[in-house]
Structures are given as structure tokens and as C-alpha cells.
Amino acid sequence: MDLPLQHPLMEAGMGAASAPRTNVSRLVASAVAGQVSHPVVRVSPYRIGRDGVLRLLPGSGGIVLNRRVGDRAVGLAADHMEAGVSIHNTGRDDIGAKGGSNRALMFQACVGNRARVTSGPATGALGTVVGKHGGINHVIVDFSPAVKRRLRIGDRIQLDAYGQGLELPDFPQVRALNLSPRLLRRWGVRTERGRLLIPVTHTVPSQLMGSGFGRSEGVLGDLDIQLSDERLVRRHRLNALRLGDLVAVCPLDYRFGPSRRPGVITVGVVVHSDSKVAGHGPGVTPLLIAPAECVRLVCRPQANVALVLGLRRSVAPPARGSSGGRG
Numbered sequence: 001m002d003l004p005l006q007h008p009l010m011e012a013g014m015g016a017a018s019a020p021r022t023n024v025s026r027l028v029a030s031a032v033a034g035q036v037s038h039p040v041v042r043v044s045p046y047r048i049g050r051d052g053v054l055r056l057l058p059g060s061g062g063i064v065l066n067r068r069v070g071d072r073a074v075g076l077a078a079d080h081m082e083a084g085v086s087i088h089n090t091g092r093d094d095i096g097a098k099g100g101s102n103r104a105l106m107f108q109a110c111v112g113n114r115a116r117v118t119s120g121p122a123t124g125a126l127g128t129v130v131g132k133h134g135g136i137n138h139v140i141v142d143f144s145p146a147v148k149r150r151l152r153i154g155d156r157i158q159l160d161a162y163g164q165g166l167e168l169p170d171f172p173q174v175r176a177l178n179l180s181p182r183l184l185r186r187w188g189v190r191t192e193r194g195r196l197l198i199p200v201t202h203t204v205p206s207q208l209m210g211s212g213f214g215r216s217e218g219v220l221g222d223l224d225i226q227l228s229d230e231r232l233v234r235r236h237r238l239n240a241l242r243l244g245d246l247v248a249v250c251p252l253d254y255r256f257g258p259s260r261r262p263g264v265i266t267v268g269v270v271v272h273s274d275s276k277v278a279g280h281g282p283g284v285t286p287l288l289i290a291p292a293e294c295v296r297l298v299c300r301p302q303a304n305v306a307l308v309l310g311l312r313r314s315v316a317p318p319a320r321g322s323s324g325g326r327g
Helices: 011-016 100-108 145-150 181-187 230-235
Strands: 030-036 085-088 114-117 126-133 138-142 156-161 190-192 195-200 202-205 211-214 246-250 264-272 283-291 295-299
Touching (some): 030 100, 085 100, 126 264, 126 283, 138 156, 195 283, 246 283, 264 295
Antiparallel strands (some): 030 085, 114 126, 114 156, 126 138, 246 264, 264 283
């Protein structure tokens, strides 16, 4: 199902719309923590592209000093770059199965959660969770450039994990995942005439989705957008995707892991950069999954978490023609 984006809401429509009710009073907030990760290189540093070309490019992990949420996700000399501070829990607190502490960090962290540095020269600095990257299993945290210059590999960062279990009582058929109440409040999601109005920058046809299929849940990572079909990339303006863009994948049901299912829309956030590896590309962490009949997608070039959460005053410009028309 290739849904068109609607034109931005008219003033009258916005006036009649209201914020959706939530169960926020019943949510539980807890502290989870991890360490700033070191970048990882596989046994061979070469990455084999879908075009057969071998490339030597920096990848995931560590502290990215000159890129940030709101910057371009496509066209960089990088592969699966996490444009922020990547954290994981090394497991020294594990009780039970190995890796349980990092899975808890991945599971409980929600996009929009606040983060605080608890060790090293940047102790006390505040940041914001902007994504989760499966496979390598990192939580991605945005900090200002000045703070990133003071951070060290191995510094501890603690999150106020808050959002898993979020529900919209008037829309029981809608599932929220990885979505903090803070982000939902500021995103501009509204209800009108029994539908959710959801601002997004792009719609993505689900036939482009790649790496990430096969999971049985939607809270430990992301799903990649393949950019190998140049026609669809141009049609949907995907060469202008930005880190932090809020995008709709149609049709896609991510409630119990990603499945292509007619009549269901998944809206998520772009969390890492493009890749030339077959089946890979910019990653999307799911936030809202809903039946198409109860959703109206609203094209908003400003629907990027960097702007929505006030992390930056300006971001990379939107794609040409993003003020309306087809996604």
C-alpha cells in the first residue's frame, strides 16, 4: 500500500484537533545505564557493496564528533553511522543470561528519554535518546558538540527510561513502542474525527525494507531502508533522509517484529546512516503502529526529533517538494 502524504493541516483543522489521551499516569520510570562504546571493526575492514565494490568506511559505535541528529543520513563517507554517542552495557551487572543488562538498556530506553553523564570530565552533562540500533545493540544519545568533545570512551551514561507500556486509550488498536511521553507531547500528534494526525517527513514503501526482518519484537533495534531502487528513491525523496526524520512505512506491521501486512502503517525515526551493503540502508526504530483507517499522515518537513525536541535550532534542509504531494 503506497499511501500519499496529505498536505499540511489547515489552521481550522489544527484548531479542531486535540492531543491524544494516554495512560502516562500509570507508566513506570526507571534508571538504566551503559558505557560509551568503542567503534567496532569486523574481522575484515572491507565492506562488500551491493554493486560489488569493496569499501573502507567508518561504521557504528563510539562518539561521532562532526555529525548529529538532524544531519543527512544519505551520501556520507560512512556505513551504519550512529551520529551521536553510542552506548551499551558491558554486562558487569548481569544477573542470569549473559547480555541481560544490555538487553534491558535496549528494551527500556525510549526515544526522547533524558540522559545524564555520570563519570568522566563531562559528568552532569545532559543528552537525549534519539534511537536504537539492532544487531550491534547500541542506544544512541544526542549531546551538544561541546559535550561530545569532553566525553571519553567508557564514560558512564544513565537514562531516565520512560515510555514502554505507553497506550492511547481512545485508540486501543494503536501500538506505541520505544516512544517517550516527552516526544509524543512535542511531536504534534493530534486526534480529529476518530483519527490520529501524525506529522512525518516521508512515506517509505515497505518493499524497500531490508535488514531487521526476522525479529519477533520491535523494542531491541531497527529496520533498514534499502536504497537500491533508484526510481523509488527519487519518487519518495529518500536521498534526502535525515537522521531523526519521523517517517511512515506503508504497509508495515511492527507490533511483534516487522511484517509486511496490508492496511497497517508503522511510523518510526531514522537512527543511523545509509549503507551500500546488500539489504541495508538508513535504519528506522518503530514508534507507532496503527491501522491505516485510523491514521492521517501529515507532511511536515520539520518532523525531525532534533527540531521537535529542541535539540538544534536548524537541521539539514528538507527535500525539494516536501511541502506536499506524494511521499
